[in-house]
Amino acid sequence: ASYNLLLLPGDGIGPEVMAGVQTVLSALRETGIASFETETDLVGGAAIDRHGKPLADETLARAEAADAILLGAVGGPKWNGVAYDIRPEAGLLRLRKDLGLFANLRPAICYPALADASALKRELVEGLDIMIVRELTGGVYFGEPKEITVQADGSKRAVDTQVYTTGEIERIAHVAFDLARKRSGRVASAEKNNVMKSGVLWKEVVTAVHAEHYADVALEHVLADNCAMQLVRRPKQFDVLVTDNLFGDVLSDVAAMLTGSLGMLPSASLGATGEGGMRRALYEPVHGSAPDIAGADKANPIAMIGSLAMCLRYSFGLGEAADLLDGAITDTLAAGTRTADIAADGAGAVGTKAMAEAIAAA
Amino acid sequence: ASYNLLLLPGDGIGPEVMAGVQTVLSALRETGIASFETETDLVGGAAIDRHGKPLADETLARAEAADAILLGAVGGPKWNGVAYDIRPEAGLLRLRKDLGLFANLRPAICYPALADASALKRELVEGLDIMIVRELTGGVYFGEPKEITVQADGSKRAVDTQVYTTGEIERIAHVAFDLARKRSGRVASAEKNNVMKSGVLWKEVVTAVHAEHYADVALEHVLADNCAMQLVRRPKQFDVLVTDNLFGDVLSDVAAMLTGSLGMLPSASLGATGEGGMRRALYEPVHGSAPDIAGADKANPIAMIGSLAMCLRYSFGLGEAADLLDGAITDTLAAGTRTADIAADGAGAVGTKAMAEAIAAA
Ligand SMILES: CC(C)[C@H](C(=O)O)[C@@H](O)C(=O)O
Ligand SMILES: CC(C)[C@H](C(=O)O)[C@@H](O)C(=O)O
Numbered sequence: 074a075s076y077n078l079l080l081l082p083g084d085g086i087g088p089e090v091m092a093g094v095q096t097v098l099s100a101l102r103e104t105g106i107a108s109f110e111t112e113t114d115l116v117g118g119a120a121i122d123r124h125g126k127p128l129a130d131e132t133l134a135r136a137e138a139a140d141a142i143l144l145g146a147v148g149g150p151k152w153n154g155v156a157y158d159i160r161p162e163a164g165l166l167r168l169r170k171d172l173g174l175f176a177n178l179r180p181a182i183c184y185p186a187l188a189d190a191s192a193l194k195r196e197l198v199e200g201l202d203i204m205i206v207r208e209l210t211g212g213v214y215f216g217e218p219k220e221i222t223v224q225a226d227g228s229k230r231a232v233d234t235q236v237y238t239t240g241e242i243e244r245i246a247h248v249a250f251d252l253a254r255k256r257s258g259r260v261a262s263a264e265k266n267n268v269m270k271s272g273v274l275w276k277e278v279v280t281a282v283h284a285e286h287y288a289d290v291a292l293e294h295v296l297a298d299n300c301a302m303q304l305v306r307r308p309k310q311f312d313v314l315v316t317d318n319l320f321g322d323v324l325s326d327v328a329a330m331l332t333g334s335l336g337m338l339p340s341a342s343l344g345a346t347g348e349g350g351m352r353r354a355l356y357e358p359v360h361g362s363a364p365d366i367a368g369a370d371k372a373n374p375i376a377m378i379g380s381l382a383m384c385l386r387y388s389f390g391l392g393e394a395a396d397l398l399d400g401a402i403t404d405t406l407a408a409g410t411r412t413a414d415i416a417a418d419g420a421g422a423v424g425t426k427a428m429a430e431a432i433a434a435a
Numbered sequence: 436a437s438y439n440l441l442l443l444p445g446d447g448i449g450p451e452v453m454a455g456v457q458t459v460l461s462a463l464r465e466t467g468i469a470s471f472e473t474e475t476d477l478v479g480g481a482a483i484d485r486h487g488k489p490l491a492d493e494t495l496a497r498a499e500a501a502d503a504i505l506l507g508a509v510g511g512p513k514w515n516g517v518a519y520d521i522r523p524e525a526g527l528l529r530l531r532k533d534l535g536l537f538a539n540l541r542p543a544i545c546y547p548a549l550a551d552a553s554a555l556k557r558e559l560v561e562g563l564d565i566m567i568v569r570e571l572t573g574g575v576y577f578g579e580p581k582e583i584t585v586q587a588d589g590s591k592r593a594v595d596t597q598v599y600t601t602g603e604i605e606r607i608a609h610v611a612f613d614l615a616r617k618r619s620g621r622v623a624s625a626e627k628n629n630v631m632k633s634g635v636l637w638k639e640v641v642t643a644v645h646a647e648h649y650a651d652v653a654l655e656h657v658l659a660d661n662c663a664m665q666l667v668r669r670p671k672q673f674d675v676l677v678t679d680n681l682f683g684d685v686l687s688d689v690a691a692m693l694t695g696s697l698g699m700l701p702s703a704s705l706g707a708t709g710e711g712g713m714r715r716a717l718y719e720p721v722h723g724s725a726p727d728i729a730g731a732d733k734a735n736p737i738a739m740i741g742s743l744a745m746c747l748r749y750s751f752g753l754g755e756a757a758d759l760l761d762g763a764i765t766d767t768l769a770a771g772t773r774t775a776d777i778a779a780d781g782a783g784a785v786g787t788k789a790m791a792e793a794i795a796a797a
Contacts, residue, residue: 148629162629192667193554213575213597214630221632228601231636235575235597239590265684267510267524268576270583274593298684302692305554305667322627322660323685330664 075108076389079139081116081132084161085362086372086425087145093374093429094143094381097398100433106394112139116168117147117161117362127164133171141388142168142355143380146362170210172353174342175241176248177207177321178383179359181308181328181338186406187415191333193305203311203328204256206249207321209342211241212271214318237271237317242278244345249315250287256312259291263300263316263324272297275317297324304328329359336360336372336414337402339379341387354388356380370424373412375402378432401435408435437470438751441501443478443494446523447724448734448787449507455736455791456505456743459760462795468756474501478530479509479523479724489526495533503750504530504717505742508724532572534715536704537603538610539569539683540745541721543670543690543700548768549777553695555667565673565690566618568611569683571704573603574633576680599633599679604640606707611677612649618674621653625662625678625686634659637679659686666690691721698722698734698776701741703749716750718742732786735774737764740794763797770797 078098082091091113098109114132121127127147136142147161157163168174183191183201191198216234223229246262253260262279264272276294283292295303297320303310304327316324329338338360344353358376366372379402386395410431416422423431440460444453453475460471476494483489489509498504509523519525530536545553545563553560578596585591608624615622624641626634638656645654657665659682665672666689678686691700700722706715720738728734741764748757772793778784785793 157628157632157635160629166630192556192559192669194556197554213595216594219632221636224600229636229640230598230600231631231633232578233575233597233631233633235595236592238586238592265681266519267522268528268681268684269593269595270519270581271593271595273519274583274591278591298688301663301685302688302697305689305692307554319627319630319681320685322630323663323682326660326664327667327689330667335664 075110076140078109078111079135079142080111080113081142082145083116083147083362084118084149085146085364085367087362089372089425090374090377091145093378093425096429096433097378097381107391116144116164118149118152120164121152121159121161126159127161128167136168136172141384143384144355144357145377148362149364168355169342170215173210173344174353174355175208175210176245176343177209178341179205179207179325181205181332183332184334184406187334190415191331193331198308198331201308201332204252204313205321205325205328206245206252206313206315207325208245208317211237212318235271237274239278242275243282245315246279246282249313250290253290253313259312261293261295261311261314263295263297263314263320265297267296300324301327304331337375339376339383341383343387356384370426371413372425373414374425374429378402401432404435405431437472438502440471440473441497441504442473442475443504443506445478445507445509445724446480446511447508447726447729449724451734451787452736452739453507455740455787458791458795459740459743469753478506478526480511480514482526483514483521483523488521489523490529498530498534503746505746506717506719507739510724511726530717531704532577535572535706536715536717537570537572538607538705539571540703541567541569541687543567543694545694546696546768549696552777553693555693560670560693563670563694566614566675567683567687567690568607568614568675568677569687570607570679573599574680597633599636601640604637605644607677608641608644611675612652615652615675621674623655623657623673623676625657625659625676625682627659629658662686663689699737701738701745703745705749718746732788733775734787735776736787736791763794766797767793
């Protein structure tokens with residue numbers, strides 16, 4: 074089979090880690106598993122500099138036509154002053170929304186070789202393997218009204234609106250329960266039904282989907298604030314954790330940080346499954362654009378390459394190739410190859426390029 | 436001077452830890468520092484059982500008349516099934532809103548004797564002393580519309596509204612900057628201006644208040660998701676952390692959990708300063724009602740007694756008495772007295788009553 078990938082390197086370290094994807098794709102092509110065609114385009118600050126906006130219509134059209142999208146990272150201090158609607162992140166948000174990528178999968182895995190890098194005590198994180206399922210196209214990110222108005226006395230009033238419908242909650246619940254079936258069979262659902270009506274509906278709908286379709290899966294409801302606490306206190310109690318867009322943003326970042334492997338965590342953002350079983354999908358590292366080390370061959374490409382592995386698995390059904398790639402990452406780490414962010418003392422660290430080549434070779 | 440305190444023990448372990456306050460108040464009366472009169476009333480589930488709602492109007496009137504309010508905890512499984520508007524937490528939310536308690540102060544302090552109880556490595560939390568300043572009467576907790584509507588096709592749509600005005604942000608910013616002046620002179624302000632208009636206004640107003648009145652204080656802006664990460668990675672980088680109601684709910688719980696002393700952390704919720712320098716104020720532990728150990732003389736009363744210390748300090752200007760009480764807590768811990776939640780192996784732990792008596796004696 075031949076697949077068409079749109080690469081959106083973005084800003085900061087984005088282009089460097091995306092180069093790692095190219096290196097790995099070359100190696101994959103040689104294995105004969107599949108053939109990949111790539112196209113590259115601009116997003117984020119890079120697109121603002123060129124087009125005056127963070128996502129050109131022509132780029133969106135390409136994204137719609139691609140079999141999958143790989144994105145590096147967006148943003149940086151250069152664009153910090155720009156207006157809300159043309160900031161680099163707006164390009165990412167538009168991609169998510171316009172492509173209908175409603176299910177954001179963020180694995181938080183603690184690599185044994187890196188457990189000591191966690192802020193948490195080793196025994197609390199060793200073996201940690203959580204899958205956060207974050208709703209990505211609803212909630213306060215996109216609800217209307219979303220505006221700042223000026224009052225008669227010159228003061229301002231800002232409004233954001235969190236909206237969730239039965240349908241939006243149902244489809245993300247299905248994603249979470251289906252994943253749990255392939256994992257340990259446990260789902261925790263986090264909301265704040267004691268304060269938010271969207272939390273009341275969230276709990277109600279997740280409960281109904283569970284009762285109707287997934288009686289074999291264990292379901293637990295947890296308040297989002299308590300969930301954040303429990304992630305710190307005893308993270309291994311969680312397996313699949315499903316939550317809304319905003320809580321998912323915060324909780325997935327906490328979970329990622331726990332692992333001590335922030336530079337290593339991939340993510341997938343999936344749309345509905347269409348005809349032929351294909352679905353729109355975007356894959357990106359959890360880490361940001363790290364402008365402080367951009368261009369210095371210091372970035373860790375593992376999260377980006379791991380995102381390619383998720384792409385093989387979730388978009389193309391190439392589970393074996395994904396396993397091969399994940400195995401190459403594990404082996405490369407086990408052999409002691411480290412970028413500076415994960416080297417015990419910074420000594421003997423390799424660069425972004427060398428890491429990608431080592432993984433490609435493995 | 437004589438002060439009038441309204442005690443609202445609430446549910447679960449609330450009545451037991453509130454009994455600890457009575458024990459300490461007796462000891463304080465003997466020192467002659469001040470005289471205190473107390474009144475006790477119902478809130479939360481206890482009030483639902485009696486009045487059919489979590490806060491009776493007559494209780495609210497008493498709260499308005501009191502010099503300060505001490506609250507234990509609300510909620511429990513008994514009331515889990517009840518409707519949104521009459522759940523135990525609604526009583527607490529109404530108290531906050533109707534009394535205008537817009538500034539929630541949550542210290543996250545790591546007691547040296549308890550640093551090993553933290554999930555984090557000791558060196559990351561030893562000496563930790565963060566003051567979280569959470570906006571408490573605005574944002575998504577109270578904005579309208581807040582409703583669930585049924586659509587023509589039978590599906591539902593839930594809406595919550597986050598609203599912030601210039602004035603609301605200004606007054607909480609002042610609280611944070613004023614506190615920072617008495618502490619290390621540093622404020623971090625957390626929002627999501629890359630996604631939320633209320634975050635844009637929050638950042639703008641905090642920046643303006645800083646520029647106009649607090650040039651001597653160091654101000655840093657941080658995105659709320661990154662803030663959650665940083666709290667786990669390197670918590671000691673923060674001193675005063677100011678944020679909105681919902682982010683404050685989650686971030687303050689993360690910070691509290693880091694300390695390893697969840698059962699020990701007090702909080703203050705303050706209103707505007709009125710004539711005579713007095714302000715409405717409610718003091719409560721950060722921990723919940725812990726129904727599993729309710730009535731067993733196992734709860735740790737330190738967070739509740741620490742809340743009384745905050746009351747002496749912030750409501751009555753009795754800084755010395757507050758120091759005395761905080762010192763008594765520290766001394767009691769240093770002498771090895773422990774309730775079960777903080778005893779290294781549960782052995783030799785004392786009960787709620789004995790702990791309160793030890794502190795009163797100290
Ligand atoms: C960049 C930003 C808009 C984004 C978000 O808030 O979703 C990021 O934090 C993420 O989690 O992918
Ligand atoms: C009980 C609940 C309504 C409350 C809140 O969300 O504010 C609690 O979590 C808190 O932080 O005091």
